[in-house]
Amino acid sequence: MNTLQITPRTVTIGADVTGIDLARIDDMAFADIRRALHEHLVLFFHGQHLTSQAHMAFAARLGRLEIHEVFTPLDGHAQISVLEHDAARPPISDSWHSDTSYRPEPSMAAVLYARTIPPVGGDTLWLSAYAAYDALSAPMQAFLDGLHGEHDFLQAYGSYFRGKADAAERVQRAQRETPPVQHPLVVVHPVTGRRLLYVNPTFTSRIVELSKKESDALLRMLFEHLLKPEFQVRFKWQENDVAMWDNRATQHYATGDYYPAHRRMHRITVGGTAPVGVNGINDTNRRLASA
Secondary structure (H helix, E strand, O other): OOOOEEEEOOOOOOEEEEOOOHHHOOHHHHHHHHHHHHHHOEEEEOOOOOOHHHHHHHHHOOOOEOOOOOOEEEOOEEEEEEEEEEOOEOOOOOOOEOOOOOOOOOOOEEEEEEEEOOOOOOOEEEEEHHHHHHOOOHHHHHHHOOOEEEEOHHHHHHHHHHOOOOHHHHHHHHHHHOOOEEEEOEEEOOOOOOEEEOOOOOOEEEEOOOOHHHHHHHHHHHHHHOOOHHHEEEEOOOOOOEEEEEOOOEEEEEOOOOOOOOEEEEEEEEOOOOOOEOOOOOOHHHHHHHO
């Protein structure tokens, strides 16, 4: 029998969930978890033992499972990305980002399962994009409300591709299949109705309505603003831990301080919808068509 308990880590973001077996979860318990996710943004589960099928079944309760453009899929399970790093494969996710913000419809959530944890290091940090927006002055909030950021797949993965033997083909395919997209800088969460700052240093390349000099200066300020510790929670992994997060209202950073030790994680992302700005209109497609 599940005896679910939720313990917040900070007043802003993060909570531990105990008394639950994710492989044998019922609808009532999942409804409690979904409510907790909307409140705390990232949830941590400990001592879970999930088969690949159970991992996928749990994530599928949130929505449609995705296949990532870059990460290696688990054999026989294309929706599970294997995030594996060691001496021959250095970490590549050690920067703040919201998963797949370079898509017209970015991922809604993710469920990450720890399979091999290094003896030291390898923590992951998350930040609340709600808290980041709320901490801005009212004039700055009003200024940002009508602006759009461009999110560029190749800004993050271009250098990674260029190190491969088929670099030219990979870059050309990315330019064709995942061109830059534009999203509001301030997004309204579709469930909570709260405003959040939707800009990240990994994928956001420019602010569309501003000159390059203005855009560079404002992005520098916003990226620095996001680093405030009060917006963040830090998680030290143990083997068989699971983290799930609301990708719409958070960013995360996977520290690379364990290199060259071995770290292996299995990640599933859940499909979302196009971000909606404060005007209540999803204008991403319109802006793409006119870009």
